[in-house]
Amino acid sequence: MKPALVLLSGxxxxxxxxxxxxxxxYTLYAMSFAYGQRHSVELDASKRLAxxxxxxxxxxxxxDLAAFGGSSLTSSLVVPKNRINDTSCGxxxxxxxxxxxxxxxxxxxxxxxxxxxxxxxxxxxALDYSGYPDCRPEYIRAYEAMANLATKAAxxxxxxxxxxxxxxxxxxxxxxxxxxxxxxxxxxxxxxxPSPDGLACGxxxxxxxxxxxxxxxxxxxxxRYR
Amino acid sequence: MKPALVLLSGxxxxxxxxxxxxxxxYTLYAMSFAYGQRHSVELDASKRLAxxxxxxxxxxxxxDLAAFGGSSLTSSLVVPKNRINDTSCGxxxxxxxxxxxxxxxxxxxxxxxxxxxxxxxxxxxALDYSGYPDCRPEYIRAYEAMANLATKAAxxxxxxxxxxxxxxxxxxxxxxxxxxxxxxxxxxxxxxxPSPDGLACGxxxxxxxxxxxxxxxxxxxxxRYR
Numbered sequence: 493m494k495p496a497l498v499l500l501s502g503x504x505x506x507x508x509x510x511x512x513x514x515x516x517x518y519t520l521y522a523m524s525f526a527y528g529q530r531h532s533v534e535l536d537a538s539k540r541l542a543x544x545x546x547x548x549x550x551x552x553x554x555x556d557l558a559a560f561g562g563s564s565l566t567s568s569l570v571v572p573k574n575r576i577n578d579t580s581c582g583x584x585x586x587x588x589x590x591x592x593x594x595x596x597x598x599x600x601x602x603x604x605x606x607x608x609x610x611x612x613x614x615x616x617x618a619l620d621y622s623g624y625p626d627c628r629p630e631y632i633r634a635y636e637a638m639a640n641l642a643t644k645a646a647x648x649x650x651x652x653x654x655x656x657x658x659x660x661x662x663x664x665x666x667x668x669x670x671x672x673x674x675x676x677x678x679x680x681x682x683x684x685x686p687s688p689d690g691l692a693c694g695x696x697x698x699x700x701x702x703x704x705x706x707x708x709x710x711x712x713x714x715x716r717y718r
Numbered sequence: 719m720k721p722a723l724v725l726l727s728g729x730x731x732x733x734x735x736x737x738x739x740x741x742x743x744y745t746l747y748a749m750s751f752a753y754g755q756r757h758s759v760e761l762d763a764s765k766r767l768a769x770x771x772x773x774x775x776x777x778x779x780x781x782d783l784a785a786f787g788g789s790s791l792t793s794s795l796v797v798p799k800n801r802i803n804d805t806s807c808g809x810x811x812x813x814x815x816x817x818x819x820x821x822x823x824x825x826x827x828x829x830x831x832x833x834x835x836x837x838x839x840x841x842x843x844a845l846d847y848s849g850y851p852d853c854r855p856e857y858i859r860a861y862e863a864m865a866n867l868a869t870k871a872a873x874x875x876x877x878x879x880x881x882x883x884x885x886x887x888x889x890x891x892x893x894x895x896x897x898x899x900x901x902x903x904x905x906x907x908x909x910x911x912p913s914p915d916g917l918a919c920g921x922x923x924x925x926x927x928x929x930x931x932x933x934x935x936x937x938x939x940x941x942r943y944r
Contacts, residue, residue: 562832591828598824602817606788625873634864641857
């Protein structure tokens with residue numbers, strides 16, 4: 493079985509992405525990041541999911557994005573609430589973390605090379621999202637092109653593929669897909685601003701998108717709210 | 719004065735790169751990495767250089783490349799010695815660190831965005847080098863293209879430039895240039911396998927390239943060897 497490296501944040505999208513890689517017959521390797529988030533709830537969810545999907549190895553890499561700040565997710569800025577979601581890039585909220593996906597994919601690229609893996613899965617989504625530039629299809633394509641020049645593996649003609657299977661799906665479609673694949677979404681966590689015991693706030697961008705997704709999918713919302 | 723972010727390893731190339739950015743009239747920001755190197759000699763050199771060039775801010779980011787290994791620079795593999803240097807990519811030595819420059823540039827990209835900087839300098843070199851894939855011109859171009867899709871700054875049309883001014887220079891040319899710019903190369907460190915007190919081994923790839931550079935430049939070699 494070919495190895496696949498899945499970026500597993502602990503959220504709904506990365507869980508669905510992981511289920512798709514598993515269905516694709518890959519041996520799963522999962523990578524998560526402790527990146528100065530204000531909560532560890534997300535990492536706890538990634539650990540539960542790694543177990544649920546029976547991944548061969550789950551690496552949690554500690555990186556210090558808080559060292560340069562610039563985001564409400566890594567600094568003391570206030571997470572915006574009850575925003576009318578705007579999916580255009582003209583209105584990128586302060587939950588945007590500079591270069592986050594680029595940094596995550598770059599660590600994945602390094603580990604992938606060491607384990608001989610040429611398939612990286614990332615659960616980015618360009619429809620129901622917050623307008624982050626590093627969630628767009630053109631970004632993923634450019635990253636893949638760069639990755640195929642960056643490594644010894646690339647020089648040896650082992651083509652790296654960055655899989656972003658959720659790119660063009662709505663949140664509702666993702667949830668329906670995941671339910672079909674047997675995912676227990678109560679294991680996932682999406683909220684940007686949870687209570688210390690992991691309850692979702694229900695009104696940050698991420699909660700709003702998730703709520704709407706369950707509603708539109710016609711599936712009971714298993715999220716535990718405050 | 720426009721800000722420039724310089725990746726400052728503490729070696730001869732990054733020092734020269736920093737001098738060029740300074741000459742270009744930029745306010746300097748330097749970024750170095752504690753990445754599980756087997757020695758801190760390199761980081762000490764980067765601190766000396768940051769002082770020498772009077773950089774506005776020097777950030778040392780701790781990252782755990784040793785977590786995935788795969789290189790003699792981050793694990794217990796033995797650094798090769800007295801190799802006849804082969805600059806073709808067909809013979810990449812085990813000092814190659816998977817995705818290293820991609821990871822370094824990605825952290826630089828994040829910090830650059832936070833400080834409003836659109837010029838990143840990296841001292842890679844595609845002539846007198848060890849055949850690392852992430853030192854080639856086509857890699858740098860692909861990274862820049864990706865970077866210009868990755869960030870909020872990019873969406874706002876602030877074009878990011880990855881400067882690699884040493885790309886097509888020989889080590890001797892770099893040294894002559896640096897001497898002309900007033901660099902004290904005794905502050906720099908290049909050896910992959912120094913003694914605990916920072917003396918160079920004289921026979922790893924990096925030492926061999928450096929030695930040859932000083933010889934060909936006709937400049938006294940100020941390196942302290944064991």
